[in-house]
Amino acid sequence: MNKYSAQTDQSSHKNVLYKVIYTVICSVFALSVLVMFGTTTEQINNKLPTKGLKDQNFLNKVNYQVSINKPKKSPVVVLEETDFHGRPLTASCTTCHSTRQPNNTLNDSSKLDEFHPDLILNHGQLSCMSCHNAGDYDKLKLANGQTLDYTNVMQLCAQCHGPQHRDYQNGSHGGMQGYWDLSKGPRVRNNCTDCHNPHTPAFQKFRPVFPPDRDLTQEHSFLIDVKSKSIKGNIVEIQENE
Known part of the structure; x- marks a missing residue:
């Protein structure tokens, strides 16, 4: 009779211990959720990395249209x-x-x-x-x-x-x-x-070449020996000699 009573008491102590552990785990989880979702936007922005940023106020920049x-x-x-x-x-x-x-x-x-x-x-x-x-x-x-x-x-x-x-x-x-x-x-x-001119929209075709002041190799000498050329930036209109 006494042996059975001792086993019952031991089982009750284990149940109480399990309940305490379960309660602690739930409390820790609830606290974690509160900390995670209870953080303000300002606190989050303050935690953003700023190392290497030229402008730490980049989030507040206003882009033009x-x-x-x-x-x-x-x-x-x-x-x-x-x-x-x-x-x-x-x-x-x-x-x-x-x-x-x-x-x-x-x-x-x-x-x-x-x-x-x-x-x-x-x-x-x-x-x-x-x-x-x-x-x-x-x-x-x-x-x-x-x-x-x-x-x-x-x-x-x-x-x-x-x-x-x-x-x-x-x-x-x-x-x-x-x-x-x-x-x-x-x-x-x-x-x-x-x-584009809506009635004649196609542009005159151009051949891209090196800038005219650059030295050209023998393989590209035909770019100099031309009948005419009109320069606009780095684009030259080419008409090769026949």
Whole structure:
């Protein structure tokens, strides 16, 4: 009887010990969670590594915006006549083009008999009406017939020039003005017509060569013996002797 009572007491002591250990473990876990999630943002920022950083306030830097240059309005033709103040008068596209029926098949600028006699059209097989809106000459139109403002001309170009538009979005096509480092100032990217003539968009092909003031080996001597060359930066237009 006494032996059984001793075993029972020993078992009770073990249960109490297990409960104490369990309580301690739970308390430590709860304290850890409280410390982890109860830390303020300021305390976390104070613990961020600052060694090697030029500006320890980099988290508070304000970056400027990147914008795309857009035409402000539809184009106009500057007339020879002037107003009362001596300023040149202008005419919208519709002013003249609405006086005659549109030619939906005209794609040869040499056949222009009245308007834009100096215009050169070399844009694939596109006709004037492929991009211009016969219903409103002060606007453009997409391939599906949707009217488009001149300010959104890039949308018109992108529907055919997909690879170039993709490269533009990724930053490998198109020029810019402003800052590479947006913490220093804003950046303004060019739109398509800032660089390309919409009627003759292709650039003249160039061959990249060494800067003209560098010594050239015999293998590259043909770069000097040319009929003509026009230098722009490090790009030289080459016409080899026949």
